[in-house]
Amino acid sequence: DGGITQSPKYLFRKEGQNVTLSCEQNLNHDAMYWYRQDPGQGLRLIYYSQIVNDFQKGDIAEGYSVSREKKESFPLTVTSAQKNPTAFYLCASSPRTVIYEQYFGPGTRLTVT
C-alpha cells in the first residue's frame, strides 16, 4: 500500500454521528484523493486536493467534508447528512495531476447502524 496510511481499518458508528477518517502520506505528493467504493462497484470520487489549503468536490461530495492543512494529511469527515454512509473508503495520492499513477492506502470500512 505504498506510503499511504489510513486509520482505522474498520469503523463503526451510530446513525447521526459525524466521523472522521484519517489519511496520511509520506510520498511528498501534491495531490490527494478520497474515493468511495460500494460492494461490487468501482470507485467514485468524493473530494480531491492538488495543493495545501485547496480542495475540489468530486462526483459525490454531498454529506462529506475535507481539509488539507498539511501536505501529508487529507482527513475526510462523513457527516450525518450523508444518507448512506456505509461503504469502503479509499484514500490515494499522486505526484501532481492525473497524468501520473495514483497510490492507494489500504482503505477504511465504515459501518453505520
Next chain:
Amino acid sequence: SQQGEEDPQALSIQEGENATMNCSYKTSINNLQWYRQNSGRGLVHLILIRSNEREKHSGRLRVTLDTSKKSSSLLITASQAADTASYFCATAYNSGSARQLTFGSGTQLTVLP
C-alpha cells in the same frame, strides 16, 4: 459521469491460461490506467498507457489502446492463482477540469489452481 466500462464483469480461468479484460470509454483521454484490487484492500497501479501509445508491456501484462474505438484491453499471460483479484481501468480525460481519474466497475478475475 464519464466512465470506463470493463468487460466481462467476471472471468474464471484455469491456472496457466491467459486472461483478457476489456475497457471502453466515451471521450478523448490523456491516458488510461489499469489497477488491481485484492479483496478488501487498496488498489495497486499496474500500468499506464498514454493516448499516443498503442501497446505496452510489463512482465506478464500487455495493454493495448485503440483510441479510434475508445477501448483498451489488459492481457495477463500464464495466469497464477495470485492473480485472483478485481481489475479496474481508469481514464484521465482531456476536458477542462480533468484533474481526476474515472474508474470503471471492474472485472473480477478468478484463477483456479
